[in-house]
Amino acid sequence: xxxxxxxxxxxxxxxxxxLKKVGIIGVPFEKGQKKYxxxxxxxxMRSAGLxxxxxxxxxxxxxxxxxxxxxxxxxTVGVDNMSHLPLVSACNKNLSDKVSHVLREGRVAVTIGxxxxxxxxxxxxxYKVNENMILIWVDAHADINTNKTSESGSVHGMPxxxxxxxLSDYWPYLPTMDWxxxxxxxxxxxxxxxRSVDEYERLAIEKYNVPAFAMEDIEEYGIQxxxxxxxxxxxxxxxxxxxxxxxxxxxxxxEAPSTGTPVxxxxxxxxxxxxxxxxxxxxxxxxxxxxxxxxxxxNDSDRKRTIDAGLCILKAGLGFSRRGTTPRGVLDLPVQTYxxxxx
Ligand SMILES: NC(=[NH2+])NCCC[C@H](N)C(=O)O
Numbered sequence: 558x559x560x561x562x563x564x565x566x567x568x569x570x571x572x573x574x575x576l577k578k579v580g581i582i583g584v585p586f587e588k589g590q591k592k593y594x595x596x597x598x599x600x601x602m603r604s605a606g607l608x609x610x611x612x613x614x615x616x617x618x619x620x621x622x623x624x625x626x627x628x629x630x631x632x633t634v635g636v637d638n639m640s641h642l643p644l645v646s647a648c649n650k651n652l653s654d655k656v657s658h659v660l661r662e663g664r665v666a667v668t669i670g671x672x673x674x675x676x677x678x679x680x681x682x683x684y685k686v687n688e689n690m691i692l693i694w695v696d697a698h699a700d701i702n703t704n705k706t707s708e709s710g711s712v713h714g715m716p717x718x719x720x721x722x723x724l725s726d727y728w729p730y731l732p733t734m735d736w737x738x739x740x741x742x743x744x745x746x747x748x749x750x751x752r753s754v755d756e757y758e759r760l761a762i763e764k765y766n767v768p769a770f771a772m773e774d775i776e777e778y779g780i781q782x783x784x785x786x787x788x789x790x791x792x793x794x795x796x797x798x799x800x801x802x803x804x805x806x807x808x809x810x811x812e813a814p815s816t817g818t819p820v821x822x823x824x825x826x827x828x829x830x831x832x833x834x835x836x837x838x839x840x841x842x843x844x845x846x847x848x849x850x851x852x853x854x855x856n857d858s859d860r861k862r863t864i865d866a867g868l869c870i871l872k873a874g875l876g877f878s879r880r881g882t883t884p885r886g887v888l889d890l891p892v893q894t895y896x897x898x899x900x
Contacts (some may be wrong), residue, residue, distance in 0.1 A: 570796060573840030577616050581607070582661035582668045583624035586648045588641040589674025589713035592817045594853025596599070598867075599624055599669045601852040605864045607669075607871075614877045622659060625652045633733055639704040645712045646733040653737070656682025660843060667871060670848035673700055676716035676802045676875055677737065683844045684741050686743060687798040690843070691745045691791040693784075695832065696804035697820040699758040699769075703727050706757035709775030713849075714755075721746065723765060732824075743767060745797075747787035749775070749832065750807035753820045772822055780828040784835050799836055800844040801874065803829075806865055815855045815863035826866050833873035845874045 572629070583599030603621075611619050628647040635642045652668070654680050659666040668679045673696070683690055685807045688880040694700065694717060701717040703724065704710070718724045719734075748769040762769050768790045770783040778786070791797070810819035812826045824832075836842050850867050 578618040578664040580664035586671040586672035589672040596849040598850040638710040652678030653682035660686040666844040672713040676714040798843040802846040814859040830873040
């Protein structure tokens with residue numbers, strides 16, 4: 558019986574190939590948090606040679622869609638403990654349409670934020686095109702607060718809670734957000750890199766049994782097994798489009814100091830690159846967000862290191878590889894694993 562099922566499954570399985578076309582969207586938006594500067598990131602990434610860097614990837618067709626229109630003033634009333642909701646909402650509405658458009662043109666949607674509140678627009682826009690998408694949230698933080706649980710009132714700590722249908726009852730009515738209906742299921746979400754999770758956020762993650770690979774887990778299992786486990790959990794048949802929402806603060810703050818809410822003890826750049834390479838290799842990566850780079854924070858060297866890290870991550874997710882250019886080691890002796898040494 559199992560044999561028959563495997564054959565049927567293989568027959569219905571679509572063959573996935575990495576898309577060789579990409580669309581860049583800039584989102585110069587920073588009202589989802591309180592520090593000045595994260596809105597400058599799209600311009601800073603472009604002037605650091607974003608497009609030229611991506612051109613290093615063999616056969617990649619790149620189209621820059623420019624920046625999403627950002628409303629300048631708020632003329633509607635907001636919501637308690639949710640700073641600048643009308644602005645966040647208006648920006649995300651435009652962004653959602655843009656992401657859907659880029660995906661419908663057959664391109665990987667690469668969105669450069671902006672703070673992480675823009676994840677509402679990117680995921681909403683992606684979901685409208687691929688209802689079966691899965692979402693990997695790479696971040697030091699879980700960003701799953703509501704306005705009732707948030708200690709900061711900043712919407713960049715709330716996008717996941719806004720997106721998932723399972724939490725929709727925990728929100729009051731949100732004026733200006735009528736365009737966004739939470740339809741994405743929390744069952745299709747996984748986390749990598751967590752190390753600063755608020756009390757209620759942890760409750761939500763545990764209640765819904767979200768696969769969450771915190772830094773301790775990555776330390777224990779390694780980045781490769783961690784991401785493979787999440788992909789396998791969310792999509793055992795390997796048949797669903799993938800969205801990676803990458804917050805630069807998932808990296809250790811030595812690797813990426815220019816960010817608004819840095820936390821030590823994070824991913825190394827090498828681990829982040831490996832993660833992106835693994836997701837790329839599935840052939841199913843359809844959207845990447847790169848958020849929370851704040852070029853106004855730190856000195857020149859901090860700024861440069863953070864932007865460079867962002868470029869490396871995007872390139873890895875879009876197929877850049879030095880494989881074949883460097884001599885590689887070969888394991889020709891048996892290696893004891895960590896678990897073997899423990900017992
Ligand atoms: N995307 C981020 N950098 N989020 C930081 C969130 C920090 C904190 N948990 C909050 O809700 O305010």
